[in-house]
Amino acid sequence: MSIKIVIAGPRGRMGSEAVSMVLEEPSFSLIGCVDRIVSPISIMEENHIPVFTSFEECLYTLPDVDVLIDLTVAESGFNHIMMALEHKVRCVVGTTGFTSQQLNDIQDTAVKNQTGCIVAPNFAIGAVLMMHFSKVAAKFFPDVEIIEKHHAQKIDAPSGTALKTVEMIKEVRKSRDQGHIYELETMIGARGATDDGVHIHSVRLPGHVAHQEVIFGGDGQTLTIKHDSINRKSFMEGIKLSVKQVMQLNDYVYGLDNILDLT
Amino acid sequence: MSIKIVIAGPRGRMGSEAVSMVLEEPSFSLIGCVDRIVSPISIMEENHIPVFTSFEECLYTLPDVDVLIDLTVAESGFNHIMMALEHKVRCVVGTTGFTSQQLNDIQDTAVKNQTGCIVAPNFAIGAVLMMHFSKVAAKFFPDVEIIEKHHAQKIDAPSGTALKTVEMIKEVRKSRDQGHIYELETMIGARGATDDGVHIHSVRLPGHVAHQEVIFGGDGQTLTIKHDSINRKSFMEGIKLSVKQVMQLNDYVYGLDNILDLT
Amino acid sequence: MSIKIVIAGPRGRMGSEAVSMVLEEPSFSLIGCVDRIVSPISIMEENHIPVFTSFEECLYTLPDVDVLIDLTVAESGFNHIMMALEHKVRCVVGTTGFTSQQLNDIQDTAVKNQTGCIVAPNFAIGAVLMMHFSKVAAKFFPDVEIIEKHHAQKIDAPSGTALKTVEMIKEVRKSRDQGHIYELETMIGARGATDDGVHIHSVRLPGHVAHQEVIFGGDGQTLTIKHDSINRKSFMEGIKLSVKQVMQLNDYVYGLDNILDLT
């Protein structure tokens, strides 16, 4: 028996990849989509998959949905998820931007209805492993610097992944300064940004997509954990795994790392 | 109170680094060495540390040794360790080449005497983490290749660390072929060595010391775990940690990974 | 005055990128395309660019073409180029698979008609620089190994770029064996493929596209030249440069390296 899936947000960059992934995975069956506008999507037409503009209508028409994959925006996503959980439809959520209150409500509703729900801000398994390994390595190597590289059109520096990595490292690493005690920047910024002694360097160049390396230094050795992502396909393996896992779940899980066997 | 340490094999490449490390670490106290020959070692003379050619004599002269660090060869090392454990002297062992029978005997003696003993084939924490992380990552990324790089005078290829890494990966990864089903080597050896579908590539060049990267590939992403070692100082942090841990131990542990908190 | 361009092969993977590039470059003007079949191409219709199924008809209809960019296959490409040169239309050729005789004929025709023609097997400037720099470095570092990494669906190993790089290195490097004189492969293939003592290692993993690093080793140092290509856009800069250069040319040039100022 294949898992019957509805995707909300099939037109977006993540959503369109998810549609392809679900169609290709033999154990999955795409039975419908929820889109914000009425406008034909060729891959849906080719595969005779109904598209609804209301999730309520979708649930009414398709009463046996197993999993909702929500890849929309916080406002509509919240409504979809709450309604799904009330109908005991399991959820895999890649939508971001929820308030803490919304996340609490989602959790409460999942628990109350004993319905599995996985919310994850990052479905790239490689990135999640990079952050987890960095946290473990920081227990043994307190000297650490991060180099993240992105395409030239990224506005903010450092990247969200770099900031999240430092947060995780700080959970296990005592605050300390690194480098020479009289270190001198002869050009401002050379040593990068610093958070609690961890230095972060942001490279922006055409030809890059999304890359990060976390370098740990010790006497006579360095350990480097590096993740390179070149397109959104990198998120699909995490979504696929989450769909399979959520079928075994009856409550709420936040973060892909909490469903991965990291031992 | 500092930990009172005897080093066996102070003249070797590992041993001489260990002598420096123990002398520099404030919580350690080097109270003697055991050497195979009678010949002055300047750093011992400078620090007024007695050198014995017999471990028996050493134990007799220094009755309050806390930890023996053995960095010799299998034959004499085995004798040192057995005698130390019988005298309830804890052991940290970097000596290699023991038979399974010898390792069993060491374990039995440690347990019988309720005396901590750590035997580790590799004290480079970075290398141990690289292997552990590779095993975890292989659960999610079955496509993996290893590139190891060593100095041009290394005789064997692949390196022992590469072989050990593959063994650990195989514990969690189903056997599978990688690459194109009709893959064609137009030059023999281009795709490297293969064990259970994992490809291993050995680079030998002057300017390298000991390096390994384990590359995991998935749709749209790669995850790389890399360790670079440029001298034997890289082993000292692991020995230091083991000495501290063995003081809390009353039995036998094999492998540095079994004393590290890898969660 | 913009350069008036016709593209042959606008539907292919290289050709469709070239169409976008020419449309975006202010100093270029796309005045027509030559396609093998009669079938609408939306970007052509949107930009009101005529598509011809015969280059002869194209030349007849558009008498003032400055440059033909040919990205087809050897058979039709040869006919296009010969006809273009006879009509004093300059050519930039990315089509591959020509025989030596065909290349000779193209060269003779270009020279006879005093019409610029650039034929290049690789328009990725980064790859061309990597190969050139490798040739220069090999004069000083005879110990060299190549690691090339491609996606898991590439059939042949080593890659064409790796083979070409070795050819260029061999022009300046004396034949020699590398590594330990008694080197021992305990697993067949570990040391990679070997050409004249240069070792080549081919990695094939999902998540890779097309990557190569050339590593030179000397006492205490290594020098690495690395090129990473993640899509066909990487060829467009080279085509753009070639179109501008060919306007200054009255004869035949083979290879992008021969129009780049590499001093």
Place this chain on the structure above:
Amino acid sequence: MSIKIVIAGPRGRMGSEAVSMVLEEPSFSLIGCVDRIVSPISIMEENHIPVFTSFEECLYTLPDVDVLIDLTVAESGFNHIMMALEHKVRCVVGTTGFTSQQLNDIQDTAVKNQTGCIVAPNFAIGAVLMMHFSKVAAKFFPDVEIIEKHHAQKIDAPSGTALKTVEMIKEVRKSRDQGHIYELETMIGARGATDDGVHIHSVRLPGHVAHQEVIFGGDGQTLTIKHDSINRKSFMEGIKLSVKQVMQLNDYVYGLDNILDLT
């Protein structure tokens, strides 16, 4: 006939490596050293090589010196070199810190005496090639960032090599800003130091020695030139080559790049 060499500064870190190199090279003969103090150097005694505290005395005692290798400090080095050139002894100079006036005087004296003299601030051929290749690549890839990594005890950032690399790149690259026009550093320093739009990032970690990578980005591709140096042996190949080249020279050359065949 071997080349008869005198080394000034045999006790220093570069000098002691140079002594070993000259002793090992079959075509070289070490006939004397000039040291600032009277104190035995074991390798000199073992090889029966006279050590002088005055270069004048050295020249008087050893009238047939071919080449002086000077690895001292600016003040004494200047005196050695001027005296050597006046006596038509060729010079290879790794000493740094000369004033422009001193360099001019050295040049004039070399030319006047028609005696070869090579002065180079960096004898690591790999580093010199990295800088040269970077200058060439910058003609085609104006978007470039530099990451340099050094041991944690280096005081200044960026490194001298990084600054020199930017200077060379600026000779061929038009000034331009890189990255997004509205780029936002949410943490100060994340984007590194900037010179004329070229970003420089300095990593300082134990386990590193001296490393630099210059990354050029273009549409769909990156080109990386990387140099890793792990000890002073990396300078010896450049000194060896310079000694051989200076024998063919009758005037003054500044910079290793000016004696290397970089075509």
